Amino acid sequence: MISIQNISKVYGTKKVLHIDSLEIPKGESFGLVGNNGAGKTTLFSLLLDLIEPTTGFIEIDGNKVNENENWKKKVSAFIDDTFLIGYLTPEEYFYFLGELRGESRANVDSFLKQFADFFNGEILNAKKYIRDLSKGNQKKVGIVGALIGTPEIIVLDEPFANLDPSTQIKLKKLIKNWTQNEHVTFLISSHDLAHTTEVSNRIVLLDKGQLVKDIITTLETLQELEDFFATSVENESLV
Numbered sequence: 001m002i003s004i005q006n007i008s009k010v011y012g013t014k015k016v017l018h019i020d021s022l023e024i025p026k027g028e029s030f031g032l033v034g035n036n037g038a039g040k041t042t043l044f045s046l047l048l049d050l051i052e053p054t055t056g057f058i059e060i061d062g063n064k065v066n067e068n069e070n071w072k073k074k075v076s077a078f079i080d081d082t083f084l085i086g087y088l089t090p091e092e093y094f095y096f097l098g099e100l101r102g103e104s105r106a107n108v109d110s111f112l113k114q115f116a117d118f119f120n121g122e123i124l125n126a127k128k129y130i131r132d133l134s135k136g137n138q139k140k141v142g143i144v145g146a147l148i149g150t151p152e153i154i155v156l157d158e159p160f161a162n163l164d165p166s167t168q169i170k171l172k173k174l175i176k177n178w179t180q181n182e183h184v185t186f187l188i189s190s191h192d193l194a195h196t197t198e199v200s201n202r203i204v205l206l207d208k209g210q211l212v213k214d215i216i217t218t219l220e221t222l223q224e225l226e227d228f229f230a231t232s233v234e235n236e237s238l239v
């Protein structure tokens, strides 16, 4: 269980995030949406102890992420390409992450077999460093890297961006499958409302750092989100 209490982040005089209380139970597929600058990456960065909160705290199974290390065994993430190691080949990177998560090379090799289709023949045995892969293929490496060891909680920032439509479909299937069968908790931020509603059983909408909607996904959710953004565009054009 992830528990977020009175969390805020202030840069200079600007409060870029403030959430009173938010709890994310184990096994939830949690989608985070909002316009540019809404605070999505800030929330994930606080969760991963990449930045310090101005107030409040985030706990994972009772451990405050900025006070103790226990949560690190349970959580993996791909936020952006700073998570990659450009001078490694994808295989070297996957083995490195496997080692970190207690997986042998043989286990990593057998785990990677299920991604043959996802990688489309362009990642494994390609004899290329990660830095020389296309942006989309780098993203695939980062996403699969976050999945190695089947961590309990997987955080993906904008996983669908830069992926071709076939890969987006494969990724959506994987997220749904892992949520149902492996009881993994996914936290996914995206600008793509359709993808997010398809894979998430709950969606939180941030607007200018505030939580403005917290919705259990139903057939109406996509329309509700589209209406919210359409209305905010209309209101802006009146200003």
Ligand SMILES: Nc1ncnc2c1ncn2[C@@H]1O[C@H](COP(=O)(O)OP(=O)(O)OP(=O)(O)O)[C@@H](O)[C@H]1O
Pocket (backbone or CB within 6 Å): 011, 016, 034, 035, 036, 037, 038, 039, 040, 041, 042, 043
């Ligand atoms: N180091 C920093 N210093 C000052 N302001 C920052 C810093 N990091 C983020 N911000 C600001 O915090 C706000 C929230 O940014 P954040 O990256 O969390 O938004 P986001 O919802 O992830 O946006 P996007 O959809 O564009 O990725 C923005 O106004 C951003 O400019």
